[in-house]
Amino acid sequence: MINALRGMKDLTFEESERFVHIVTTAIGISKKYGYNYIETPILEESKLFKRSVGESSDIVGKEMYQFEDKGGNDVCMRPEGTAGVVRSFIQAKLDRRQNEKFKFYYYGPMFRYERPQKGRLREFHQFGCESFGEASVYEDFTIIQMIGDIFKALGIGYDLQINSLGCPTCMPPYRQNLINFLTECQDELCEDCNRRITTNPIRVLDCKNEKCQSLLTNSPKLINSLCDSCDGDFKKLVKLLKSENISYHIDSNLVRGLDYYSKTAFEFVSNNIGSQSAIAGGGRYDKLVEFLDGKSTPAVGFALGIERIMELVQMPEISREGYYIGAMKQEGVDALFSLASQKRATDKVTLEYAPKKLKAHLKGADRVNARYCAVVGEDEFKEQKVWVKDLIQKQESVINWSDF
Ligand SMILES: [Zn+2]
Numbered sequence: 001m002i003n004a005l006r007g008m009k010d011l012t013f014e015e016s017e018r019f020v021h022i023v024t025t026a027i028g029i030s031k032k033y034g035y036n037y038i039e040t041p042i043l044e045e046s047k048l049f050k051r052s053v054g055e056s057s058d059i060v061g062k063e064m065y066q067f068e069d070k071g072g073n074d075v076c077m078r079p080e081g082t083a084g085v086v087r088s089f090i091q092a093k094l095d096r097r098q099n100e101k102f103k104f105y106y107y108g109p110m111f112r113y114e115r116p117q118k119g120r121l122r123e124f125h126q127f128g129c130e131s132f133g134e135a136s137v138y139e140d141f142t143i144i145q146m147i148g149d150i151f152k153a154l155g156i157g158y159d160l161q162i163n164s165l166g167c168p169t170c171m172p173p174y175r176q177n178l179i180n181f182l183t184e185c186q187d188e189l190c191e192d193c194n195r196r197i198t199t200n201p202i203r204v205l206d207c208k209n210e211k212c213q214s215l216l217t218n219s220p221k222l223i224n225s226l227c228d229s230c231d232g233d234f235k236k237l238v239k240l241l242k243s244e245n246i247s248y249h250i251d252s253n254l255v256r257g258l259d260y261y262s263k264t265a266f267e268f269v270s271n272n273i274g275s276q277s278a279i280a281g282g283g284r285y286d287k288l289v290e291f292l293d294g295k296s297t298p299a300v301g302f303a304l305g306i307e308r309i310m311e312l313v314q315m316p317e318i319s320r321e322g323y324y325i326g327a328m329k330q331e332g333v334d335a336l337f338s339l340a341s342q343k344r345a346t347d348k349v350t351l352e353y354a355p356k357k358l359k360a361h362l363k364g365a366d367r368v369n370a371r372y373c374a375v376v377g378e379d380e381f382k383e384q385k386v387w388v389k390d391l392i393q394k395q396e397s398v399i400n401w402s403d404f
Pocket residue numbers: 166167168169170171226227228229230231
């Protein structure tokens with residue numbers, strides 16, 4: 001017997017229904033906000049992720065599904081969605097159309113070679129949106145509002161955490177301040193943080209180690225040393241959230257795991273999956289397009305983790321739907337096909353090919369959760385009629401084939 005690979009999972013029945021419900025809900029709402037679907041390849045050149053996600057990140061350093069293909073190319077299964085969308089945006093030369101705005105949504109599998117544990121798979125799925133060409137903080141707010149709409153439609157509660165990651169004016173002096181602070185308490189920080197002081201000091205803020213976190217309560221906060229532009233945008237974002245009654249917390253230690261974010265950063269967190277866990281995250285990444293050799297283009301986006309949301313989503317009640325159609329004698333079976341195609345124009349239809357007794361057909365209708373059980377018996381066949389039972393109203397009727 002061949003099993004699925006470790007950390008990879010099949011979705012069937014109730015689970016796959018949840019998956020589809022989440023994706024279709026998210027698509028419906030993102031379309032209302034003007035997003036168009038983009039499909040990019042799962043396999044990309046490894047250097048795309050090395051450059052965009054950053055060599056010092058865990059994703060690139062430890063978790064990439066990276067290999068050499070038969071042509072000797074260094075390739076990688078995408079660990080996240082943004083890099084591929086940005087690569088595509090630049091490749092299609094959309095970055096040269098500076099007066100236009102482009103909004104894309106995507107969904108699909110992502111791959112990270114992590115140690116499989118509960119809630120973390122090696123193949124997982126994300127839904128995400130990327131908005132290009134809009135520098136206004138109104139767009140940051142609109143994206144947050146859109147995610148709020150998606151969670152509302154899915155019946156999921158959340159805690160919104162926001163922060164600003166500054167810009168090339170205010171981030172470098174802050175980074176230096178932070179390095180000074182971290183170097184002073186270096187001996188008390190964990191091993192990972194010690195390494196990060198030189199490779200990626202901002203990520204120290206994100207350390208899960210309790211001792212590190214308690215030391216960090218006194219660290220300098222970027223939120224207190226933003227430049228005028230970043231400070232103005234952050235205040236505006238807060239004002240918009242308040243005016244639209246979207247509750248939020250400012251988390252000055254919220255840094256995204258990826259290096260290309262600037263200004264607005266946010267996370268939607270759920271308290272209902274074991275410990276606190278992010279169910280969506282995103283922010284502004286004004287530098288990434290340029291960083292990947294495109295023309296400088298402001299951009300903001302987010303991704304949500306479909307598997308985590310599957311644990312939380314309230315599924316709508318599934319009621320009986322459509323028709324189950326069967327016959328009691330072989331001679332009646334052939335008549336079923338034209339009856340079924342007639343009905344499929346408007347309804348879901350399940351066709352049973354084997355002749356069976358009425359009781360067996362009623363059971364069959366139950367199994368597929370059909371609302372109507374339609375059966376052609378011996379008499380019905382002679383008279384070109386069909387017996388139909390409404391399994392919700394418990395009403396029976398006999399109908400001509402032509403009126404079915
Ligand atoms: Zn700034």
